[in-house]
Amino acid sequence: MNVYLQQLTKKFANVTAVNKLTLHLEDKKLIGLLGPSGCGKSTTLFMLAGLLEPTEGKILFDEKDVTKVETEKRGIGLVFQNYALYPHMTVMENITFPLINLKVKKEEAKKRAMEMAELVQIGDLLKRRPKELSGGQQQRVAIARALVKQPGLLLLDEPLSNLDARLRIETREEIRRIQKEVGITTVFVTHDQEEALSISDKIAVLDKGVLLQYDTPQEVYKNPANEFVAKFLGTPAIVMTEGIVTEGRLVCQGVTLRENIGMENKRVRIGIRPEAFYRKDTGFEVPVQSVEMTGKDLSVYFHLGQERMRAIFFSDERITQGENLKLGIKTDQILLFDMDSGSSLGRV
Known part of the structure; x- marks a missing residue:
């Protein structure tokens, strides 16, 4: 699914969180939204999800205008920073929960949940509850639950921020593998430039709600559009x-x-x-x-x-x-x- 943001703007009282953002998120690509805290990346993701309504502008999924469409009718999968798993449910119950809400038959829901569990490599954990899982395993459950609805767009809001350094590297590689296998358009929000550079097909660098540059990681690193982008990308710093x-x-x-x-x-x-x-x-x-x-x-x-x-x-x-x-x-x-x-x- 191609996603088009057209002059997208979000204002909170006197603060403009996102300012006339125009982007084409290409089909089956992993797009990193990157920038410092307060740059507007999470606000953009929440507008894509339908959790926030834009002040101005449009959001198109392919040729369909979804700007005012409710979240549950957008055909998206959403993974939050804290995973938002139900603690009283098993892994299987967590994954099948969205399908049960959609009135999918129990056997079909179980079959699809098993497929997603195998995809994210947690097939042996289906009877456990979230408290019995590591952070990385909880993350995989959240991704499986987001994908089980077969969405056209996967949205990841700082999905690695709660993991330790080594697990972050392993999990970001897993996210890339899963995204490629499923072939789903994915938006990945992060403030960590190493994460964005390592797994994204393209990155959009934002600051104060304004898009500064949108290109492949290599191009943005080698040819930054301005001094802010040059200083924001690179470890050690330029x-x-x-x-x-x-x-x-x-x-x-x-x-x-x-x-x-x-x-x-x-x-x-x-x-x-x-x-x-x-x-x-x-x-x-x-x-x-x-x-x-x-x-x-x-x-x-x-x-x-x-x-x-x-x-x-x-x-x-x-x-x-x-x-x-x-x-x-x-x-x-x-x-x-x-x-x-x-x-x-x-x-x-």
Whole structure:
């Protein structure tokens, strides 16, 4: 099912939570809605679910206008942050509950519930109650219950936020597998950019109710539309500083980072991701201030002029505190932004 949001707006008193949002959520794709707290992502999901009515704009499921259609008639599956399982019911009863409400015959409901339980790999847990399940298992029950109605759209509201770090990784991979197997259009709300980047076909980055960028994870990461998106995505975070373009040279803190860049003389904001640095015998020289080893990565901290920066290398590199390190920056890995608007000026 294709989903179209057209100039979707939601206001609460004097606060505009979502502002003229226009999006096409493609059929059978997993779309991540990403942004900081208060950016409007959950409000958007609740409008898709029919739990909130838009102030303005339209929501189309394929060609059908569902803007004012009740939740139960939209053909959606919804998984909440806290799973919302019924504690007095078994796993089987939780999964079949939506079908019983739809007056589906008991045998048919049981058959479909078994199919969903096998899909999410909880077939051996059907007689247990929620309190006897781990967080990850409860999450799978909630997904099975959402899918058992055979919806055209699956909505996931911060589904991994209650899980520990390792289980989050395992469960997000499971969500991706399930979504691909079922082939259902899915909207995944999260504030965790690593989650969004790892499993989404496309991500929509929002801030203060406004859509900043909508594209594949790789494109948004490599070519952020503005400085906010660049800083929001990436772990470790991008290093931001200022520089000038003068006579075709990009200069930062007295160091020429690029030559022949074909841009008019101006002050610019410069963004460099830690993985963009590499060792270069003819590069600029900096003293190493500190070194941190975190598994496969070696984080090296240094100053470029007055700006503290971070470079990442593989941990088998031999770099020590106090040594002078000669560095270069990989081609097309310096991001430039307008000083005033923060909009992207491209990469050099």
